[in-house]
Amino acid sequence: MQLEAEFTSEPFQGEGPPPDHAVRACETAREAGLDADFGPLGTLVHGEADTILDAIPAIARAALASGATRVTLQLRQLDGVTPPAPSVELNSALTRLLAEVERELGGELATLDRPAKQRAVRLLKERGAFTQRKAVPTVADALGVTRFTVYNYLNRDA
Incomplete structure (x- = not known):
């Protein structure tokens, strides 16, 4: 098993x-x-x-x-259980959310200073980005930070 x-x-x-x-x-x-x-x-x-x-x-x-x-x-x-395939629609929703937050904050997420990156994570959380599977590594890549940093930003708001 x-x-x-x-x-x-x-x-x-x-x-x-x-x-x-x-x-x-x-x-x-x-x-x-x-x-x-x-x-x-x-x-x-x-x-x-x-x-x-x-x-x-x-x-x-x-x-x-x-x-x-x-x-x-x-x-x-896991036996006999097929993990759900990532949904193209969900992936594109996360991509849209990232682009929306970039526009709102006025620059590429990776180039923002730390307070702006923290705000970006807060905005993404408010908009449901982190309910999607694998959102944290995707957001971390977009911000140019580690997953650990994204989790810290999330915990800071909790």
Whole structure:
């Protein structure tokens, strides 16, 4: 059986490098032989159920030992489940939102100063951009920042 696991650890930090507890959790997943897609607020792994289920306690221990106050886990069975294909309409909606915010702020998102980039993220959030799957990496690329920075901007408004 194939599984997808996403684990997050808290607390989230401000700008700068990702928190040590997030880094250690991801490293532990990789040491267990899992291919991990690291994000500062969550790490996603796919693999055989036994491999993932055996690695989860070590991942949680590594995060907690490195300063996490909370570790959250989501599991999803992949066998027989076809992940939804990205919708061209949704992708073009995100592209339109990015272009709209660029026009509103008066320049390419990547060339804006930090306060303007924070405002851009706030505007995109208000307009529902982050309800779309893979929006954070797309917005990060448009802003010329890391995904971690986008998550920080989102958390700043929360």
